[in-house]
Amino acid sequence: MTSSPACSLPIICDFLDVTFAPDDCPYPELNLLLLGAGFEPSREQGGAKCYLPPSGARGMVKVIHSARFAKVSISGGACAVLRDLRLFEQVLWLLYSSPHKVTRLDAALDLPLDAADVIGALCARYPDGRVNLGRKALPVSRLVSTRDDGRESGTYYVGHRTAARFTARVYDKTLEALAKRGEVLPTTTRFEVTARKDSGATLRDAGLPAALFWHVAAPALLKRPEGIPVWQPNTDAAWAAPTRVFDPAETLRRRIEGSAELDALLAVADAMGGSGRSYLLHLLSKRVQCSPDASEAA
Numbered sequence: 001m002t003s004s005p006a007c008s009l010p011i012i013c014d015f016l017d018v019t020f021a022p023d024d025c026p027y028p029e030l031n032l033l034l035l036g037a038g039f040e041p042s043r044e045q046g047g048a049k050c051y052l053p054p055s056g057a058r059g060m061v062k063v064i065h066s067a068r069f070a071k072v073s074i075s076g077g078a079c080a081v082l083r084d085l086r087l088f089e090q091v092l093w094l095l096y097s098s099p100h101k102v103t104r105l106d107a108a109l110d111l112p113l114d115a116a117d118v119i120g121a122l123c124a125r126y127p128d129g130r131v132n133l134g135r136k137a138l139p140v141s142r143l144v145s146t147r148d149d150g151r152e153s154g155t156y157y158v159g160h161r162t163a164a165r166f167t168a169r170v171y172d173k174t175l176e177a178l179a180k181r182g183e184v185l186p187t188t189t190r191f192e193v194t195a196r197k198d199s200g201a202t203l204r205d206a207g208l209p210a211a212l213f214w215h216v217a218a219p220a221l222l223k224r225p226e227g228i229p230v231w232q233p234n235t236d237a238a239w240a241a242p243t244r245v246f247d248p249a250e251t252l253r254r255r256i257e258g259s260a261e262l263d264a265l266l267a268v269a270d271a272m273g274g275s276g277r278s279y280l281l282h283l284l285s286k287r288v289q290c291s292p293d294a295s296e297a298a
Contacts (some may be wrong), residue, residue, distance in 0.1 A: 009225070010293055012083070014076035014192060014207040015106035018095050018275065025070035026098045027063055027103040033094065034061060034253055036246030037085055050261045053081040058181075060202020090243060092203045096236070105201040107209035109217075115172030115189040116153040119144070122170065122221070131220050133166045135195075147175060148183075153155045158220070165199040166216045168192065 020026075031049075035041070038054030039061065051061040059077020064070065072095060074082070082088040113149070119142070132135040144154030153175055159167035173190040177183035193216035195201035205212040215231035218224035246298075256262065269276035 001059060008113075011107055011109045011210045013088075013105065013209050014108040015104060015194075016072075016074045016079065016206050017070045017102070017104035018203070019103045020070040020072075020098055021100050022070050023063060024098050025065070025071075027065075027070070029097070030063070030072065030091065032248060032251060033087065033091065034154050036244075036251045037082075037087055039246070040196060048235050051078075051204055055076055057081045060193070070165050071103070076108075080280075089207055092207050093243075094205050096099065100203070101197065101203045102195075102203060103197040104208070105195045105199075105206055105209070106192055107195075107213040107214060107216075108190055109222075110173060110190050112187055113189040114151075114153075114187050115175065116147070116151040116169070118170060118189050119153060119156045119172075131168075132165070133158060133168060133216055134221055136146060136164070138162060138164055138167065145175075147172075147188070150159050165196055167194045167196075168216060169194075170221060171208050177201075178256070191217055191221055201207050202236035205231075 001224055027049075031041075034051045040054070042050045044053065046063075047065070049063040050061075053059050057078070057080075058076060059074075059075045059081055061075070061078050062071075062073040064073070071213045073132050074091070076096040082091055086159045088126040122140075123142075126140060129140040131140055132138070138159035141157045141160050142154065143157070147153050153172040155171035157167075157170055159227060159243040160169070169192050171190055171192075180225045193213055193218070195205070195212060201212060211229045211231035214222075214224050214228045246269060266277070272279065
């Protein structure tokens with residue numbers, strides 16, 4: 001079993017799904033915060049509203065509305081950007097303001113270990129290919145390849161594609177970053193646990209993920225450090241989040257004045273001749289007048 005130092009370790013929320021009633025999602029407030037923070041909106045086929053982080057950073061915040069539910073999904077990259085902007089806790093507070101359920105939460109820890117060694121040790125520890133993260137042993141699967149140094153490495157899954165409340169994966173983050181994005185990272189192994197619906201995970205666990213992480217990862221994958229609080233399911237309480245206020249009028253002015261898409265549309269309108277800008281204004285006015293109120297649509 002891989003051991004971990006008995007000290008404070010940087011465990012992060014690396015993915016979050018929060019589900020709401022279809023008529024009670026805090027989308028207008030979240031929309032204002034993301035626009036004010038510089039996220040770029042887009043819309044997927046099917047109607048999902050997507051927000052890409054500023055400065056070309058990786059990740060996405062996605063908002064889905066359907067007849068049965070509304071859902072906010074925050075990818076790992078978007079979680080990282082929001083933490084860097086010191087807005088992650090404020091986003092959690094916004095999500096907390098409406099009745100909700102956390103339907104997926106990933107908590108992750110990066111350690112300076114060679115994943116080839118870690119995966120090899122786990123295979124030796126669990127030769128029958130089953131690991132107990134809770135009451136029931138879960139099947140193990142691996143996705144590995146041969147690195148340039150000749151060693152076999154990749155991802156070690158526990159409970160992959162099962163309906164288990166808790167699953168885990170251990171993977172070569174250095175290899176993953178190089179293969180997917182051409183990034184060169186120091187030797188790093190990521191340990192990641194996933195809590196799904198009915199697990200009892202809450203938004204408090206997204207803000208303070210250490211207790212949940214060690215509840216799942218120890219002792220099967222890592223040795224639990226001293227001083228880690230015992231995780232309690234369904235323990236959610238409001239917390240004081242540092243608040244950054246985004247003024248709606250200022251946000252609209254800044255986004256309109258800086259809109260690259262609007263600049264491109266103006267160029268198209270000018271190419272149409274003298275009536276082009278009038279036609280563009282007509283389309284914009286029609287869109288504003290015909291679009292439903294965002295608070296009512298949410």
